[in-house]
Amino acid sequence: MTPEGAGAKPVDVAAIERELAGLWADPAARSGEEAAPGADAVTRACMSNLVIWCGSPEEARDLPSEIGAIVEKHPARVLLLVGDARGASPGLEASVTAVCHVAGPERGRVCSEHVTLEAGRDAERSLPPTVRALLIGDLPSALWWTSAEPPPGGGALFQELASMVDHVIWDSAGWSDPVRGMLTVTEWAAAAGAVRTGAMQGLLSDLAWRRLKPWRWMVSQALDPRLEPFALRSLEEIEIEHGPHALPHAWFLIGWLASRLGWLPRGGKVAPGVEIDFGFDTEAGPIVARACRLGEGAAEVARVRIAWREGGTRREATFSRAGADRLEAALDAAPPRLLAAPRLPRAALVARQLPKRFRDPVFRESLALARAMAETLSS
Amino acid sequence: MPDAEARDANPLTSGLSRTLLPDPCTLVIFGGAGDLSRRKLLPAVWNLLLDGVLPSSYAVVGFARTDHDDESFRELATESIAKHSRRPAEPALFEEFLRHLFWVRGGFDDPAAYVALSERLEKIEPALGLTGNRVHYLSVPPSAMGTCVGHLQTAGLTTPTEGRAFTRIIIEKPIGHDLASARALNAECARVFDESQIYRIDHYLGKETVQNLMVMRFANAIFEPLWNQKYVDHVQITVAETEGVGTRAGYYEESGALRDMVQNHILQLLCLTAMEPPWSLSGEVVRDHKLAVLNCLRPIDVREVERHVVRAQYAAGFHAGIEVPGYRNEDRVRPDSRTETYVAVKCFVDNWRWSGVPFYLRTGKRLPKRASEIAVQFKEVPPILFNADADSPLEPNVLALRIQPDEGLSLRIATKLPGPKVRVYPVKMDFRYGATFGEQTPEAYERLLLDVMAGDATLFMRRDAVEAAWRWVDGVLEGWKAQNLRWLPQYGAGTWGPVEADRLIEADGRKWRTL
Numbered sequence: 001m002t003p004e005g006a007g008a009k010p011v012d013v014a015a016i017e018r019e020l021a022g023l024w025a026d027p028a029a030r031s032g033e034e035a036a037p038g039a040d041a042v043t044r045a046c047m048s049n050l051v052i053w054c055g056s057p058e059e060a061r062d063l064p065s066e067i068g069a070i071v072e073k074h075p076a077r078v079l080l081l082v083g084d085a086r087g088a089s090p091g092l093e094a095s096v097t098a099v100c101h102v103a104g105p106e107r108g109r110v111c112s113e114h115v116t117l118e119a120g121r122d123a124e125r126s127l128p129p130t131v132r133a134l135l136i137g138d139l140p141s142a143l144w145w146t147s148a149e150p151p152p153g154g155g156a157l158f159q160e161l162a163s164m165v166d167h168v169i170w171d172s173a174g175w176s177d178p179v180r181g182m183l184t185v186t187e188w189a190a191a192a193g194a195v196r197t198g199a200m201q202g203l204l205s206d207l208a209w210r211r212l213k214p215w216r217w218m219v220s221q222a223l224d225p226r227l228e229p230f231a232l233r234s235l236e237e238i239e240i241e242h243g244p245h246a247l248p249h250a251w252f253l254i255g256w257l258a259s260r261l262g263w264l265p266r267g268g269k270v271a272p273g274v275e276i277d278f279g280f281d282t283e284a285g286p287i288v289a290r291a292c293r294l295g296e297g298a299a300e301v302a303r304v305r306i307a308w309r310e311g312g313t314r315r316e317a318t319f320s321r322a323g324a325d326r327l328e329a330a331l332d333a334a335p336p337r338l339l340a341a342p343r344l345p346r347a348a349l350v351a352r353q354l355p356k357r358f359r360d361p362v363f364r365e366s367l368a369l370a371r372a373m374a375e376t377l378s379s
Numbered sequence: 380m381p382d383a384e385a386r387d388a389n390p391l392t393s394g395l396s397r398t399l400l401p402d403p404c405t406l407v408i409f410g411g412a413g414d415l416s417r418r419k420l421l422p423a424v425w426n427l428l429l430d431g432v433l434p435s436s437y438a439v440v441g442f443a444r445t446d447h448d449d450e451s452f453r454e455l456a457t458e459s460i461a462k463h464s465r466r467p468a469e470p471a472l473f474e475e476f477l478r479h480l481f482w483v484r485g486g487f488d489d490p491a492a493y494v495a496l497s498e499r500l501e502k503i504e505p506a507l508g509l510t511g512n513r514v515h516y517l518s519v520p521p522s523a524m525g526t527c528v529g530h531l532q533t534a535g536l537t538t539p540t541e542g543r544a545f546t547r548i549i550i551e552k553p554i555g556h557d558l559a560s561a562r563a564l565n566a567e568c569a570r571v572f573d574e575s576q577i578y579r580i581d582h583y584l585g586k587e588t589v590q591n592l593m594v595m596r597f598a599n600a601i602f603e604p605l606w607n608q609k610y611v612d613h614v615q616i617t618v619a620e621t622e623g624v625g626t627r628a629g630y631y632e633e634s635g636a637l638r639d640m641v642q643n644h645i646l647q648l649l650c651l652t653a654m655e656p657p658w659s660l661s662g663e664v665v666r667d668h669k670l671a672v673l674n675c676l677r678p679i680d681v682r683e684v685e686r687h688v689v690r691a692q693y694a695a696g697f698h699a700g701i702e703v704p705g706y707r708n709e710d711r712v713r714p715d716s717r718t719e720t721y722v723a724v725k726c727f728v729d730n731w732r733w734s735g736v737p738f739y740l741r742t743g744k745r746l747p748k749r750a751s752e753i754a755v756q757f758k759e760v761p762p763i764l765f766n767a768d769a770d771s772p773l774e775p776n777v778l779a780l781r782i783q784p785d786e787g788l789s790l791r792i793a794t795k796l797p798g799p800k801v802r803v804y805p806v807k808m809d810f811r812y813g814a815t816f817g818e819q820t821p822e823a824y825e826r827l828l829l830d831v832m833a834g835d836a837t838l839f840m841r842r843d844a845v846e847a848a849w850r851w852v853d854g855v856l857e858g859w860k861a862q863n864l865r866w867l868p869q870y871g872a873g874t875w876g877p878v879e880a881d882r883l884i885e886a887d888g889r890k891w892r893t894l
Contacts, residue, residue, distance in 0.1 A: 362394030
């Protein structure tokens with residue numbers, strides 16, 4: 001009964017529900033822990049089902065602590081599915097535990113249920129029916145696809161899991177082949193939109209898109225037409241610097257600007273080195289958006305430079321990350337403005353996505369533009 | 380330019396949540412070193428910053444006679460946030476936050492001080508990239524409110540510095556001490572500000588549970604069909620405090636529980652409970668519907684006050700095991716005070732939906748526990764089947780919304796006790812915010828300050844509603860005046876109020892809920 005969910009109890013797959021019920025019969029006694037003063041009350045909390053797919057035990061190593069961080073913000077029944085195709089065991093192994101945190105001196109501990117299902121080389125096919133039986137009814141369900149491969153790469157397993165949930169979450173940052181990844185994901189998302197069952201109802205979240213939220217907000221404030229009437233209608237140049245494995249961030253940011261401002265993609269080219277140029281037709285004429293990969297740094301956007309013309313003067317706004325907890329906007333030579341924007345670990349991003357219950361049309365449009373950009377590079 | 384229109388003008392804001400859209404602005408806190416500023420306002424601004432929802436450019440300017448400068452105001456803010464913020468100061472960001480805090484020294488009654496404030500703002504704002512949007516928070520004694528507003532106007536601080544900017548003021552309760560004085564204050568504000576610039580704050584309306592009341596009623600299909608005189612037996616609204624009058628005796632002696640709690644908080648809760656479904660969630664529509672409830676509130680005739688209202692004072696007793704004095708023995712309270720520290724009211728909303736359904740309201744100081752709730756008690760099932768035995772009547776269904784503490788809602792239903800016999804037992808289905816959502820809920824002031832910056836007045840009281848509430852309360856005050864009691868009923872500190880309040884509800888065959 002720790003935030004990390006240590007002390008998971010191996011159980012028979014058929015007895016998972018019974019074992020979960022047993023957790024709440026006397027949770028304090030089962031945990032074997034000494035309760036903190038004032039923290040002896042235990043509350044089982046659950047806002048949703050969270051199914052997590054992880055391609056290997058190695059990839060799953062850090063997940064227990066991430067799950068602790070997620071359920072602290074968004075209590076859920078967590079079903080962690082770990083693929084172990086190369087493992088010795090051919091079957092399905094299950095364990096259960098409760099993940100708890102002290103909610104406050106008067107509120108005691110709030111706990112979430114955590115089930116781990118490890119699928120040996122022959123057992124992946126048994127995961128979907130097992131998951132289906134363990135989902136709590138009448139609650140929202142989400143699938144978090146943690147694998148470094150794009151979700152549709154999961155084939156039938158992904159399709160079946162996605163059909164059980166109403167929200168699919170993935171992270172395009174870190175994909176080894178972002179062009180291929182973007183194409184397969186957008187193709188699946190388009191099909192999903194057409195079928196409209198389960199996740200097909202359209203709750204799709206890319207954590208890379210979520211990371212851009214403070215960037216989008218800062219850019220939209222700094223270039224607000226009421227403050228800078230010329231900026232958005234006479235943009236000349238956009239340059240985005242990003243760390244390794246963060247190209248989708250740049251695509252999304254460019255795609256967002258393009259979709260919001262009604263630009264039409266003309267094509268892209270990979271310049272020598274690490275630069276990619278995308279051309280767009282705008283009302284004011286053609287413009288180029290450039291994505292530049294830095295040699296090192298975090299997998300995120302590092303700097304955005306936007307230039308426009310006001311009369312005969314060229315003006316420029318630069319947005320950059322200034323440390324782990326803020327972004328900075330500098331307009332011409334004015335002193336920079338700061339925005340609190342902590343660099344959130346992916347668990348925190350997932351926790352913020354889970355309560356989302358609305359389709360995000362701006363994301364969809366930006367995703368479509370990102371696909372268009374990916375297509376120009378694949379051809 | 381109206382705010383919604385301004386938002387539409389920026390295509391990049393589409394898809395960003397509405398609460399993320401306050402424009403860069405300066406918050407001027409009149410009474411910047413006062414209790415409210417230290418305990419609530421400065422921590423609220425800090426938490427908004429941590430949530431990343433403050434505008435990218437902002438300034439907070441404290442204004443009062445207190446002998447501060449920028450540096451000492453920043454020290455005061457540091458201490459206040461360390462003590463009262465729900466989240467601690469994070470060094471790197473906090474240092475930056477403090478650089479946006481400023482102090483202007485001046486008395487509320489000194490016109491020159493407002494000119495100095497204006498000049499200081501003219502210097503601060505351009506340096507921070509601010510365009511003249513201002514929110515003036517008048518955290519000042521009621522007697523200084525009119526003076527403040529007048530001097531703001533003289534100093535040119537009531538109109539935006541340029542056409543595209545905004546100036547808004549936030550006014551704290553009490554807004555007057557009766558209808559006449561409320562009208563006078565509102566008129567004074569209206570002379571200087573347009574109603575759309577005035578935000579009359581009632582922090583109760585910023586609480587999550589209060590906001591959830593509308594969601595619960597209008598986002599669920601199962602409650603609204605039952606929400607009327609056909610199914611509801613009565614409604615109880617309770618706001619109980621454990622504290623005594625404390626350091627507020629000076630104010631409280633002139634106010635009392637009716638003015639301090641009923642005229643604003645409790646009547647606002649009643650409005651949200653009783654209102655018809657609004658046809659839109661826009662601020663004006665919601666406020667129109669709340670006003671309609673106040674207009675339907677049956678006036679209590681002077682001669683009827685005794686039958687419908689109970690007032691009382693706490694006597695000596697115990698709080699948390701410690702002996703505490705009675706109200707008349709508190710510091711700065713007159714020994715012959717007739718100020719009520721407890722009030723219970725039975726009232727009716729005379730419209731089609733609520734005809735004949737009593738609303739019982741009660742509030743008091745030095746009650747056994749701090750608890751605010753709205754409880755809707757449904758009618759009993761017919762006296763047949765499980766309710767056939769008159770000696771063991773079934774407990775009626777109760778939907779209780781807990782506003783504080785332990786925010787949430789519960790529904791009491793009858794269920795069968797396990798076993799071979801059919802025995803019916805009342806159980807409580809309980810939803811607790813803390814347990815379900817895990818996270819701390821934001822402080823009411825965070826939400827309300829953000830709303831003012833974003834120009835959303837939904838959760839603020841409109842002039843006509845304030846005056847309608849006073850009109851109703853004035854009837855009770857007149858009745859009390861006519862009673863001319865020398866002594867009010869007493870209740871021991873740590874009890875649930877005077878026996879007279881029990882009789883008020885028991886006369887109708889009902890009883891107060893145990894909280």
